[in-house]
Amino acid sequence: MKKKLSLNKELFIKIVVILFIILMCVLVFIKIRTDNNPTKIQEEQRALLFNTIDKNANVNVTKYTVYGTHFNIEGTLDIVEISGIKISNVDLIVKNLNGDEISINSDFNYSDNTISFSTFSEINRGIDLESLEINDYYLLLKVTYSNSDINYYSFVNGSEYGNITYYTLTKNNSNHKIDISFNQYHDIPYLSIHVEQANGLPEDVYDIAIDPGHGGLDAGATSGDYTEAGLVLDCALTLKSKLEDLGLKVLLSRDETSPANENTAYTMYDENGRVNLLNKSHAKLLISLHLNSEIYNKDEGGVEVYAPNDCNLDFASLLAKNIVEKANTYYSELSSFKELDRRLCS
Ligand SMILES: [Zn+2]
Structure with a gap:
């Protein structure tokens, strides 16, 4: 009887030891997996990134928009004054967790311990949304001091603007969907850009909008039986079909099916007016086509490209250069209503 008991005890100990070893193996396996x-x-990389942020102050964002293909932002940052030290640089930083970093130099002013910064000086100067790869990005403000110290600050939304969704231009039948939103990481507010593959463009989102000038009761410039409204509509329809052949989704602000009444030209800002229609298209580019008349000197002519005066002129210059080369024409010499881009004509 005594022997049997000790045998059972021995077996019991063996089982416990084996179970213990199995349990340890499972724990080690789980730890390796985790x-x-x-x-x-x-999560660790995110913690590291947020560790680099100065938690004593946040950037108060007062304005942010996407114009064309670029995201722009402005705001203020209150800092503690350090005597004798000035601010050398203010940069907008776009970071992902792979360590990639884009830096955009910002305009700034510093007075009364407040930095005011803005990337709005040129509407297509800020973050180029078209160039962002699929990933999550974190926006930071990098302040470089005259003693070479560098501080990173996070953004908090002090404006009335909400989240932004942007679709990139269609390339090879493919678009990225980009969400720009304010979020919170523990106690730290931050601004992020999330880029993912889109499942095609939503119905109301276009790549490019073309506005054939005038229309309806407004014929624009005329010469004999020709009207500017009619000629630019022909050009717009051709341009639309060529752009569609390249896979782009194009909106026309009017076409030959538009009723020939004054609505087309004069009710621009109404709910269904021309300007609203174009704004609602979410198009990244807008081209308005016009043909000017010249009654005094019939030899005058040539290409003019107008662009907003607070915008980088590279795209407009490229467009004008290509029209001149491909259509074998020349730049207009006229300078009324415009500031001639001397880079083209010199
Ligand atoms: Zn016109």
């Missing part, structure tokens, strides 16, 4: 878990690695 350490290599992509979500955990990302």
Whole structure:
């Protein structure tokens, strides 16, 4: 009887030891799995990124928009004055967790311990949304001091603007959907850009909008039986079909099916007016086509490209250069109503 008991005891101990070893193996396995878990690695990288941020102050964002293909932002940052030290540079930083970083130099003013910054000086100067790869990006303000110290600050929304969704221009039948939003990481507010593959463009989103000038009761410039409204509509229809052949989604502000009444030209800002229609298209580019008349000197002519005066002129210059080269024509010499871009004509 005594022997049987001790045998059972021996067996029991063996089972406990084996179970203990199995349990340890399972725990080690789980630990290895968790350490290599992509979500955990990302979380650690995110923690590292937020560790670099100065928690004493946040950037108060007062305005942000996407204009064309670029995201622009402005705001203020209150800092503690350090005597004798000036601000050398203010940059807008776009970072992802792979360590990639884009830096955009910002205009800034510094007075009364407040930095005011803005990337709005040129409407297509800020963050180029077309060039962002699929990923999550974090926006930071980098302030470089005259003693070479560098501080990073996070953004908090002090404006009345909401989240933004942007679709990139169609390339090879493919678009990215970009969401720009304010979020919170523990106690730190931040601004992020999330880029993902889009499942095609939503019905109301276009790549490019073309506005054939005038129309309806407004014929624009005329010469004999020709009207500017009619000629630019022909050009617009041709341009639309060529752009569609390249896979782009194009909106016309009017076409030959528009009723020939004054609505087309004069009710621009109404709910269904021309300007609203174009704004609602979410188009990244807008081209308005016009043909000017010249009654005094019939030899005058040539290409003119107008662009907003607070915009980088590279795209407009490229457009004008290509029209001149491909259509074998020349730049207009006229300078009324415009500031001639001397880079083209010199
Ligand atoms: Zn016109």
